[in-house]
Amino acid sequence: MSEKFENEMKLEFLSKSSNEAFARIAVAAFASQLDPSIEELADIKTAVSEAVTNSIIHGYENKTGMVKIIGKLIDNKIILEISDSGKGIENIDVAKEPLYTTKPNLERSGMGFTIMESFMDKVEVESILDIGTKVTMEKKIKKEDLLKEESKCTSQDELIHATNE
Ligand SMILES: Nc1ncnc2c1ncn2[C@@H]1O[C@H](COP(=O)(O)OP(=O)(O)OP(=O)(O)O)[C@@H](O)[C@H]1O
Numbered sequence: 001m002s003e004k005f006e007n008e009m010k011l012e013f014l015s016k017s018s019n020e021a022f023a024r025i026a027v028a029a030f031a032s033q034l035d036p037s038i039e040e041l042a043d044i045k046t047a048v049s050e051a052v053t054n055s056i057i058h059g060y061e062n063k064t065g066m067v068k069i070i071g072k073l074i075d076n077k078i079i080l081e082i083s084d085s086g087k088g089i090e091n092i093d094v095a096k097e098p099l100y101t102t103k104p105n106l107e108r109s110g111m112g113f114t115i116m117e118s119f120m121d122k123v124e125v126e127s128i129l130d131i132g133t134k135v136t137m138e139k140k141i142k143k144e145d146l147l148k149e150e151s152k153c154t155s156q157d158e159l160i161h162a163t164n165e
């Protein structure tokens with residue numbers, strides 16, 4: 001393992017919908033090492049749920065395969081790679097569009113990627129037909145004292161500006 005990473009984990013499980021909660025909780029336990037707020041943790045759990053559900057429902061459809069999650073913690077950032085060896089996505093740009101779904105009959109709303117993008121800082125999708133799909137997501141955890149520092153800086157900046165004017 002390279003020295004750059006503070007921590008790393010790998011999780012592999014069968015594409016059964018009962019494992020979706022397992023994946024969400026396991027990733028949350030790993031992410032909690034960064035001391036996230038309840039809201040930040042909820043964002044990560046929701047994004048993981050969406051990506052894992054996609055692998056199970058779209059990637060493997062009626063078949064069973066393995067879903068893999070690699071998690072990395074670097075400084076105050078979590079990086080998650082969620083992948084499957086399923087059917088793949090034909091057009092990633094179209095798939096990412098809000099409300100686009102290939103399974104409207106299964107009460108899918110086509111909002112999975114949009115949700116991942118709004119809850120995480122960065123979302124990248126790589127996919128090859130009949131080979132599989134990999135979603136890489138990143139989120140910076142803002143530590144409470146850091147936030148306080150930031151707001152302190154802003155008010156000091158404002159003070160300097162006000163004095164200069
Ligand atoms: N892992 C995957 N393998 C194959 N196709 C995928 C995968 N993930 C997403 N897709 C394709 O991208 C489309 C859009 O995914 P998205 O998660 O945004 O919506 P959805 O899963 O259809 O609906 P929702 O997530 O709102 O229930 C899916 O309908 C599917 O065609």
Ligand SMILES: [Mg+2]
Pocket residue numbers: 050053054111112113
């Ligand atoms: Mg989805």
